[in-house]
Amino acid sequence: MAINVKVNGATRSVNAEPDAPLLYVLRNDLELNGAKYGCGVSQCGACTVLIDGVATRSCVTPLSRVGQSEVTTLEGLGTLAKLHPLQQAFIDEQAAQCGYCTNGMIMAAKALLDRNPRPTEAQVRAGLADHLCRCGSHNRIVRAVLRAAQTNGRI
Amino acid sequence: MNAPHLTRRDFTVGLGGIALAFSLAPIAMTQQPPRLPGSLETNRLLSAWLAINADGTATVLTGKVELGQGILTALSQIAAEELDLPLARVTIVSGDTGRTPNEGQTAGSLSVEASGTALRFAGAEVRAILLELAAKKFGVAVDGLKVTDGTITAPDGRRVSYGELASEADLKREATGKVAPKPVAQHRLVGQSSPRVDLPAKVTGGGAFVQDLRLPGMLHGRVARPPQYGAQLETFDEAKVRAMPGVVTVLRDGSFLAVAAEREEQAIKAVEALSASAKWKAGPALPDPARLYEQLKALPTQDTVISNKDGPLLASGAKVVEATYRRPYQAHAALGPSCAMAQMRDGQLTVWTHSQGVYPLRGTIARALGMKPPSIRCIHMEGAGCYGHNGADDVAFDAALLARASNGRPVRVQWTRAEEFMWEPYGPAMTMQARGAVADGRIVDWNYDVWSQAHNMRPGDPDGINLLSSWYLADAKPPGPARQAAAPNFAGDRNAIPTYDLPRQRITHHLIKDNPLRTSALRTLGAYANVFAVESFMDELAAAAGVDPISFRLAHVTDPRERAVIEAVAKAANWKPGEKGNGVRGRGIGYSRYKTIAAYTAVIVEVEVDRATGKISVPRAWSATDAGLIISPDGLINQIEGGIIQSASWTLHEHVRFDRNGITSRDWASYPIMTMPDVPKIENVLLNRPNDRPLGAGEASQGPAVAAIANAFAAATGRRLRELPFDPARVKAALA
Ligand code: FES
Ligand code: FES
Numbered sequence: 001m002a003i004n005v006k007v008n009g010a011t012r013s014v015n016a017e018p019d020a021p022l023l024y025v026l027r028n029d030l031e032l033n034g035a036k037y038g039c040g041v042s043q044c045g046a047c048t049v050l051i052d053g054v055a056t057r058s059c060v061t062p063l064s065r066v067g068q069s070e071v072t073t074l075e076g077l078g079t080l081a082k083l084h085p086l087q088q089a090f091i092d093e094q095a096a097q098c099g100y101c102t103n104g105m106i107m108a109a110k111a112l113l114d115r116n117p118r119p120t121e122a123q124v125r126a127g128l129a130d131h132l133c134r135c136g137s138h139n140r141i142v143r144a145v146l147r148a149a150q151t152n153g154r155i
Numbered sequence: 156m157n158a159p160h161l162t163r164r165d166f167t168v169g170l171g172g173i174a175l176a177f178s179l180a181p182i183a184m185t186q187q188p189p190r191l192p193g194s195l196e197t198n199r200l201l202s203a204w205l206a207i208n209a210d211g212t213a214t215v216l217t218g219k220v221e222l223g224q225g226i227l228t229a230l231s232q233i234a235a236e237e238l239d240l241p242l243a244r245v246t247i248v249s250g251d252t253g254r255t256p257n258e259g260q261t262a263g264s265l266s267v268e269a270s271g272t273a274l275r276f277a278g279a280e281v282r283a284i285l286l287e288l289a290a291k292k293f294g295v296a297v298d299g300l301k302v303t304d305g306t307i308t309a310p311d312g313r314r315v316s317y318g319e320l321a322s323e324a325d326l327k328r329e330a331t332g333k334v335a336p337k338p339v340a341q342h343r344l345v346g347q348s349s350p351r352v353d354l355p356a357k358v359t360g361g362g363a364f365v366q367d368l369r370l371p372g373m374l375h376g377r378v379a380r381p382p383q384y385g386a387q388l389e390t391f392d393e394a395k396v397r398a399m400p401g402v403v404t405v406l407r408d409g410s411f412l413a414v415a416a417e418r419e420e421q422a423i424k425a426v427e428a429l430s431a432s433a434k435w436k437a438g439p440a441l442p443d444p445a446r447l448y449e450q451l452k453a454l455p456t457q458d459t460v461i462s463n464k465d466g467p468l469l470a471s472g473a474k475v476v477e478a479t480y481r482r483p484y485q486a487h488a489a490l491g492p493s494c495a496m497a498q499m500r501d502g503q504l505t506v507w508t509h510s511q512g513v514y515p516l517r518g519t520i521a522r523a524l525g526m527k528p529p530s531i532r533c534i535h536m537e538g539a540g541c542y543g544h545n546g547a548d549d550v551a552f553d554a555a556l557l558a559r560a561s562n563g564r565p566v567r568v569q570w571t572r573a574e575e576f577m578w579e580p581y582g583p584a585m586t587m588q589a590r591g592a593v594a595d596g597r598i599v600d601w602n603y604d605v606w607s608q609a610h611n612m613r614p615g616d617p618d619g620i621n622l623l624s625s626w627y628l629a630d631a632k633p634p635g636p637a638r639q640a641a642a643p644n645f646a647g648d649r650n651a652i653p654t655y656d657l658p659r660q661r662i663t664h665h666l667i668k669d670n671p672l673r674t675s676a677l678r679t680l681g682a683y684a685n686v687f688a689v690e691s692f693m694d695e696l697a698a699a700a701g702v703d704p705i706s707f708r709l710a711h712v713t714d715p716r717e718r719a720v721i722e723a724v725a726k727a728a729n730w731k732p733g734e735k736g737n738g739v740r741g742r743g744i745g746y747s748r749y750k751t752i753a754a755y756t757a758v759i760v761e762v763e764v765d766r767a768t769g770k771i772s773v774p775r776a777w778s779a780t781d782a783g784l785i786i787s788p789d790g791l792i793n794q795i796e797g798g799i800i801q802s803a804s805w806t807l808h809e810h811v812r813f814d815r816n817g818i819t820s821r822d823w824a825s826y827p828i829m830t831m832p833d834v835p836k837i838e839n840v841l842l843n844r845p846n847d848r849p850l851g852a853g854e855a856s857q858g859p860a861v862a863a864i865a866n867a868f869a870a871a872t873g874r875r876l877r878e879l880p881f882d883p884a885r886v887k888a889a890l891a
Contacts, residue, residue: 016418024419028375033367034360038490038539039572043823046490075360087358094350094789097797098223098540099357100491106358125832132823134490135223135540136797136804138834 005066007032008076018064023047025063026073034074034103038132045104045131049073055111074103077110086110089148090141097135104131109145118149191332193272194218198256202326204277205234207285211305211318212244215274218258219266220250220511221353223540224853225790226266228351232786233271236344237278237336239302240317247352250513250535252528260512260613262543262676263644264753264851267786271849280334281326288320339784339845346845348789353537365509365536366494366569373496374403374415376557376568377426380578381410381627383817384673385438388412388627392432399425406560409629410435415557415566440815442671448481448586452606456665459639461648466599466658473594474699478692480589481878482684483810484581484672486826491539492575493546497554498565504531504558508551509538515615516548520555523625523632542801544675546570546579548614549623556624573821578623581811582677583608583667585647587688593700598711601660603692605685607647608667609637612675621675637668643752650682650858653689654748655711672813679854682749683802684879686858687865690745691877694866703732704744704866714748716755716781716844721746723779723840724757736871739764743866745859754782754852758799758859760835762867766890769883772833773803773864779840782852791852792839798856799837804829806861807881 002013005022007030014029021040026032026049038046040059047059050072078084083091086106096102105128112119112127119127124145133141191199198204198218206214215234221227227247235245248254250261258270282302289307290297292315299310305317339346356363381388388410396405396414401421406413412429416422442450469475496507504526510516513533521528538547554568570578585607592600612634614621619635626633640646648664677683697707705725712718724730724744734742746757760776780795808827812820820826861879869875874889 017420020418020420028369028419031369032360033362033364036364036366036491036539037569038492039823041572041822043572044490073360074358078359080355080359080361083359090358091350091354094348094354094793096223096351096354096357097225097793098490098537099354099363100223100489100539102357103360122832125834128831130830132490132828132830134488134542134801134828136800136834137793138800138831139796139837140793142831 003063005063005071006068007071008073016063019062021059022049022061022063022066022071023058026058032073032075036100036103038100045108046101048104048107050107050111053111053114055108074106077106085151086145086148089144089151093140093144093147095137095140095144097137101131101133101137105133105141109148113145113149121146189332191330192276194256194258194269195273195276195330195332198258198273199329201277201281201328201330203256204273205281205326207281207317207321207324207326209318209321211316212246213238213240213317215245215247216255217247217249217270217274218256218514219261219270220535221537222261222511224794225351225787226261227353228349229267229786229790230270230274231352232344232349234274234278236342237275238282238305240305242344242349244305252513252517253532253534257514259515262511264749264853264855267849268851271786275336276332276334277330279336280330281324283334284324284326285317285320288323289315345786346788348787363537364491365496365507365538366491368496368507368536368567370496370498370565373565373567374417374561375419375422376413376415376554376566377422378553378568378574378624379412379414379426379429379433380574381435381438383438384441386410386435389434389436391429391434395432396425396428399428404557404561406557408556409631410627411556411624413553413557415561441813441817443815444813447584451584451667451671452586454667454669456606456667457639459664459666460661461642461645461664462652462660462662464657464660469592469600470594473592473599475590475592476695476699477590478695478877480587480688480691482585482687483879484584484674485677485805485809486576486581486811486820487542487545487579487677488576488826488828489539489541489545492570492572493550494538494567494569495551495554496565496567497551497558498563499558500563502530504555506531506533506551506555507536508533509536509541509547510551511541511544511547512613512615515613516551519614519620519622520552523552523620523622524555524559542678544580544613546575549578552622552624576820576822576826577818578673580612580673580675583610583647583674585681585684587684589688589692591692591696593696596700596702596710598655598657598696599659601653601657603651603662603689604665605648605651605681606665606667607681608670608674610646610674610676610680611638611640637666637670639664639666644750645681647681648685649680649750650685650689650747652751654714654717654751655708656713657711672811679857682747682854683805683857683861686745686747687861687879690747690859690862691865691875694743694869695875705730706732708744708746717746717748719842720755720757720779720781723842724759724777727779727838727840728759728777730759739766739871741867741871743863743868743870745862745866747858749851749855749858754780754850754855756780756795756852756855756859758856758863760860760863760867762864762871764868764871764886769886771807771864771868771881771886773835776835776837776860776863778837778856779842780852780855781842781844782855783844783847783850785841785843786849788841791841794853795839795856796837798854799860800829800834802857802860803835803864806864806879810880
């Protein structure tokens with residue numbers, strides 16, 4: 001059935017069942033690569049998107065629960081031509097190895113900085129505690145978030 | 156020019172190895188082809204490595220692939236350096252059996268040495284060819300020409316660009332290896348921390364991974380795995396699943412059961428229905444986890460003495476120390492489970508895969524499916540960070556099986572988290588037994604035995620099919636045998652031979668021939684466990700000798716580069732000889748030269764032990780590394796630091812759980828790893844050796860890190876942990 005979802009500022013119609021996980025709708029119907037499948041059971045954070053500004057795991061969010069809310073994905077933060085400060089900071093700090101966790105880290109950091117624009121390092125670590133990285137890029141990720149927090153105020 | 160003039164080169168290209176060997180046998184006997192540097196030796200044409208394009212860009216071709224280690228950036232730097240092109244004008248194509256050289260597997264920290272060396276020499280030679288063409292065009296000597304950013308300038312100011320010379324440059328010729336690469340002093344790009352070429356796409360949601368590939372008409376595939384190793388499918392409800400929405404293919408072949416559907420969530424529902432209806436005959440029981448190591452040691456082994464030095468017999472008064480160390484099965488557990496796409500059209504199979512070796516994969520799929528390798532093309536695309544032989548090849552074969560049954564439509568197969576945990580090949584459980592002796596502050600005897608299952612069960616084995624699903628097909632083809640790997644790379648015995656100068660030593664590898672749990676290559680192979688054991692034992696011997704562990708190591712090294720990294724890390728950490736722990740805090744060191752031929756790395760860590768909960772934290776770590784000529788300092792630090800963190804996670808948390816009925820580690824709750832708040836702060840020192848060749852460093856820090864943690868715990872508490880992981884239960888038992 002056709003269902004409307006608001007993603008990155010546009011209303012899109014998708015042909016999916018209401019219980020379809022948002023992750024697959026974003027990736028397969030809307031061809032958005034940002035959110036990643038990592039575990040499918042809300043344990044790793046790779047699939048994180050913002051729903052009305054709240055970091056949400058799209059792998060366990062059925063389409064029906066999205067309703068009229070605004071979904072923001074990594075693509076909605078910025079583009080290659082106009083990077084969001086977090087995206088820029090992740091490049092500046094070279095804050096990845098494989099980059100598979102990057103989406104979740106950036107989206108969770110976005111929600112974190114929206115709540116707390118000047119977090120301490122410990123707050124960043126705590127805020128990303130349930131986002132897994134398997135490559136050992138953690139310290140770079142923390143540096144990138146702190147760097148973005150510094151530039152954020154000036155954007 | 157177009158006369159049918161058959162050169163030896165054309166002959167090679169046009170006819171194949173067998174005809175060549177025949178016809179040229181007499182020549183080959185008198186004229187050995189010159190030995191070429193790096194992978195040029197096995198892929199000898201310049202055009203196999205480089206193309207100069209009319210738009211002035213260069214295309215680099217490499218058989219090595221990106222695993223998250225930044226290798227494509229490093230290789231682009233090397234090629235751009237030698238060609239005198241800006242990095243932005245170099246594009247790189249990697250791991251495609253239709254286009255790139257065959258460089259086997261991307262593994263063992265060998266890529267910079269193999270592919271990088273080939274590109275260095277090929278780049279220098281291609282640049283020389285372009286210069287010659289320009290010299291001819293201008294009627295001047297090559298010596299007077301200058302190259303800047305791909306434009307050649309004559310002494311009188313005339314210019315010509317690489318792009319303009321592209322059509323005349325014949326690169327379909329064998330490399331000579333005779334054009335010297337640039338001296339280090341002239342490097343502009345090598346040695347600089349070039350930003351990773353893949354990151355912009357990864358931070359903006361650009362298509363970067365095989366998971367992101369979408370083809371028109373693509374189906375979503377899933378496999379209904381058996382409940383345990385070796386279980387056999389008896390019945391399942393095919394009709395019910397066929398009637399489910401979106402289901403296009405239901406494939407049963409022996410005990411291989413899979414489905415493909417229009418939509419991903421439909422495929423998931425369909426595979427759940429398949430699994431729910433399937434009846435299986437149980438497979439063999441797994442070992443009893445409570446007696447795992449005894450049971451493993453009782454299995455048949457192939458024993459090899461890999462080093463034997465008969466020095467003077469023990470003097471009386473020598474202190475003898477004995478210890479046994481253990482490492483459990485550990486998982487790669489890439490953050491993104493394995494994924495692949497395959498399409499079969501007109502007898503041609505194309506597979507998009509994050510395999511570490513597209514050529515070995517192609518050959519093995521060909522044998523498994525009874526196809527000819529030329530009718531299969533395997534194209535590498537990145538997957539999530541790859542730390543060795545995970546499910547990448549297996550899922551590629553799953554996709555191929557489903558594609559063959561899906562009428563030309565491409566099929567994307569995504570393994571689930573549970574599937575990856577339960578079916579990937581693990582890093583083997585290992586036992587390391589050491590007996591040594593010290594006298595007068597020096598080691599006088601060293602005996603070391605290591606027991607391990609195979610670490611190399613990748614596709615490409617000539618005697619078996621190392622692809623999971625092939626073992627379950629009606630026409631099942633079993634895996635290859637466990638194999639002993641040779642020096643210097645070794646496998647379960649990697650780094651079992653210490654680099655220390657020891658008067659007497661005997662080191663024996665016991666290769667367990669059986670596979671009670673599926674194992675293969677996990678980052679460092681046996682080095683993680685062997686360096687854990689060797690370096691823990693060094694501290695145990697140092698303690699017996701009453702000598703500071705760093706002084707003790709320095710007393711046993713002969714290579715000045717080893718000495719330099721150990722001294723550098725001690726300096727960075729401000730190590731105080733004879734420093735002592737205080738019951739809850741302490742520091743320790745671990746050192747190794749990876750594979751005894753690659754990068755030198757020493758690590759010091761500080762641990763904090765919560766005696767009540769048994770939790771060990773690692774707040775800080777320091778490292779020092781000598782990887783020869785450094786291509787990208789930041790890339791190197793990323794590898795070293797990532798390796799320390801990954802090793803700390805293996806060391807404190809990780810072991811594959813199982814019971815007699817099967818694997819019970821199925822998600823991140825049953826296989827926990829280190830998380831952000833527990834990750835140590837790390838300071839890294841790099842010792843650049845611009846005049847020495849680059850040494851592989853992607854796996855250099857894991858061994859030293861585990862040993863440093865073990866030694867720090869011993870320094871903190873006076874007790875020693877010899878069985879991994881150092882989880883709270885073991886810590887409490889050690890402190891009791
Ligand atoms: S994929 Fe959603 S949390 Fe892991
Ligand atoms: S960079 Fe690979 S999982 Fe984080």
